Amino acid sequence: MTILVLIEGEAGTVKQPSRSALAAAARLGGNVHGLVVGSRADAEAAARLPGLSEVLHAELAHILAEPVADLIVGLAGDYSHVLAAATASGKNILPRAAALLDVQPISDVTEVMDEETFVRPIYAGNALARVRSADAKKLLTIRAASFDPVPATGGAAPIRAVPIAESAGSAFVSAEIAHSERPELTAARIIVSGGRGMANAENFHLLDKLADKLGAAVGASRAAVDAGYAPNDFQVGQTGKIVAPELYIAIGISGAIQHLAGMKDSKVIVAINKDPDAPIFQVADYGLVADLFTAVPALDEALANAP
């Protein structure tokens, strides 16, 4: 049994969700190969991951679903399972490859029971489905928050170049990627997240100071993103990012089920909200009923002064 894991790189590093996908592959057992579509430096970073016996590398400036899915289909004959992290990129590519292989993919796997049985959340995480696949190959996306990532180093896998075709129907035009010194949402140990209660985009920046003090990432509820207070990639929830940090601080977030779906596996949850009946308090370990515009500056100060 050999497993292929699609590994996402960035500037000569491997993204943390891909290291979680490797942890899921390790649960399946067997030989594991990595596939990196991107730069040589990204492939070299993947080769240093523990547990890989080979890294396949295809050079492509911009990752597009069509050629990467075709590449996976071309390679798939050698593999029993093909895994990707359930990131925007993994979700874009893997189902396309699955359809070409006549396989029903299994999205957002949170638990590997055996080589054909998996657990995945449905209905915004309000239920967990245990499913068995009858397909000859299994194509899975892995929910990163459910698997502790493998370390970034410890291995020395050989790299083999594989050819990739240019995309015929789709072309990259441009990207607007926000660069931040803060940790990525899906990799952060602490997340400070704001909701509609932040009231406007300017106020939303109140969270920056707090996040920097804690070494935290900044997240947002859908309401805050829809209202334009925060960019789309901040969104935590059923249709945004799924996170499980050590500490999640929800500020001015009421706690719609769709938001809870994205953060309720956090180890410790803090909620600050002026509405004592806000549903967020039902999942919070520590709740503070307070106006966030006084509580957030006070929290900044208390963190600076705390022994």
Added chain:
Amino acid sequence: MKILVCVKRVVDYNVKVRVRADHTDVETNGVKMSMNPFDEIAVEEAIRLKERGLASEIVALSIGPAACAETLRTALAMGADRGILVEMPHSPEPLAVAKLVRAVAEREQPGLIILGKQAIDDDMNATGQMLAALLGWPQGTFASRLEIVESAAKVTREIDGGLETLRLSLPAIITTDLRLNEPRYASLPNIMKARKKPIDTLTPQALDVDVAPRLTLLSVTEPPTRKAGVKVDSVEELVAKLKREAKVI
């Protein structure tokens, strides 16, 4: 250009689903059903393209039990021109859905197919990508902006870290993200008019599509529930607890 939009009938967004006592599935009897919210965005986007003169006809497609006709009526009341129901007892898996939509697309020859990026029941986020693969068309998933320029679709996508814009040759597949538009409510006169719009009914057999499931649902269980914790009275108490009790800062 003809646009095909796919609409799924799902448990309403505001319903908190319950797992059945026998753990075979979630309870859907007596629960309010609605159009999948991402599919409402798909219908709205199609209507806006038609209003701008970029589309000639909007065909709404739903797959599942006869009650999916209600979901099609909603799409028709919003502004779709006609409906197609592929009737079958259950809502099939994404692979089977993609095969059925492909079969309908081969009959209808749309220039664009718009779908929600995911259904809020199974949360699979797969059908659009799979349909694009089966048709051999380019895909613009998780779209937050769509323009049609010179027989191509310029689509801005929500990706990790920000936004990406792609140019897709037509025909193409678009899947909608939340920020693409805000769907309209159907007006009463349009609801009345929608009753007269045609809905054709097809079957998987008529389309010659194998819809046998690949996945067996072994069990459905409740996720571990979190217990509500404690309320603290001040920011100082909160910081003290996070440091000494939870030990997370």
